[in-house]
Amino acid sequence: MASQDADPESEMPAAAYDERIIDLDFHMNPTEAELVRYVEDPVAREKFETVEFGMAPRKAKWDAAWAVPGGNEGLFTQGRAEVAEDVETVAEYFAIDDPIVNIGLNNTPTQHNPVQKNAIVRAANDFALDRVIPEDLHCLLMVPQWDPEYAVEEICRLGDKDGFVGAYGWFGPFSLLGDPAFDPMFEALVAYDLPLVLHGSLSFWPQDTPVGDGMLTWTEQLGFDWPVHAMLTAVNAVMSGVFDKFPDLQVVLEEGGHWWIPFARYRMDEFYEMHPEDVKLHPRVHELGNERLQRTPSDYLRDNFHVTTQPMAPPERSADFEQMLTQSMAEDMFLYSSDWPHQTLDPATWAFTDRAFDEDLRAAVLHENAAELFGI
Amino acid sequence: MSTHTDDDGYTHVAAADELEPGTGMGVVVDGVEVALFNVDGEFHATSNRCPHQRAPLCKVGERKINGEKCWNETRGGFTDAPAVACPWHLWEIDLETGEHAASGKQIGVFDVKVENGDVLVSI
């Protein structure tokens, strides 16, 4: 194990700079004015120029500002990448060779007006095409999943452009992928060979429900309701036959945790094997004329899903860490993500300082799985 | 950087005016990474690696990329305790004890003195 003691200024262990690291969750935040320049629709644009595109009007919700001593630091703890050069500078600090950039408009799903949010998604994709991809950075293409028809349009408009290596959407309290209305979007994603990367969105558990209003800490809000929604997203897609209809569709759950994988794989299999009769009644499975799922539920999890690592939240003991990585099928399913520049930043130190990682596992998690999935 | 250890065990690590208030500097003394801090003119020294995930504490106070567009312009900082707030996840580490209260984790703290404009650390 290489020592990092030689250079006190170094952010990462020395060995990290020799390993290829692909980062699946690198947020770029161009200024609002810059993005608005790319809004084509004059009606939407006029409104963006005069009204802030902030949170939808709703009662105040909990966020990281209440949970860190300095307050208000969560989103930009490390800084703010506005142009491609900023991304490159920061990536070097953290030994990231290939940041896969998203223009993180993660509040978009909760915005109410479809004209405005479709316009800003399109503008962000055009910004990426014009300003980020030409600088040799890979990007995710935002898909307006609240409007599957428009999502298809956007995939067809830009999905074959070099540099867009995947599509970007959100998991959360939104329509689940089991809804057959998403089928045209899945078809387009498969046709363009774009994995669907779903990030947690800012909406959290629906407010004005006993559960949503009952969670008063950031640990509950970000730490647990995102994984619950991520897990449900995965199980719902499996049980509704999404991957029987679209066996080549690949889904990545980003920032939704990963230690739930062992629970989901065994519980899904156990439940399904004991109660298989209702699957054929799902509209998609019914349409396919299938009586049963075509594979064991946990097989879909391994073959059609990946999860990102941040925050890794490793156990103290390496032996425990190693077992959890094995149970979670990390060598097949894990993709490294930093979440730069948020306070939940997770530099890949654990891959170099913990004995739970051997050379093969380190390579799989830090770059091989992502390289294969995104063809980079 | 030149380091020289006196008879009393203190090692010269920097000139006091090399380190701006509100910032840190990394030095290596006898193979040990040390973070040296200037907190409003008071110098402190701890182990350089954060007990959480080994961030280099010496980078506290570094200006963020486009810091003027963020709430705080620098990565991490100092509190009145005095404590250093780590540049990665803002864990606050007491500069007198090296402790992080919420986790109970602790790092080494070192004696520091300033003589004739020089900062010396005893490890």
Ligand code: FES
């Ligand atoms: S590494 Fe210092 S707070 Fe996380």
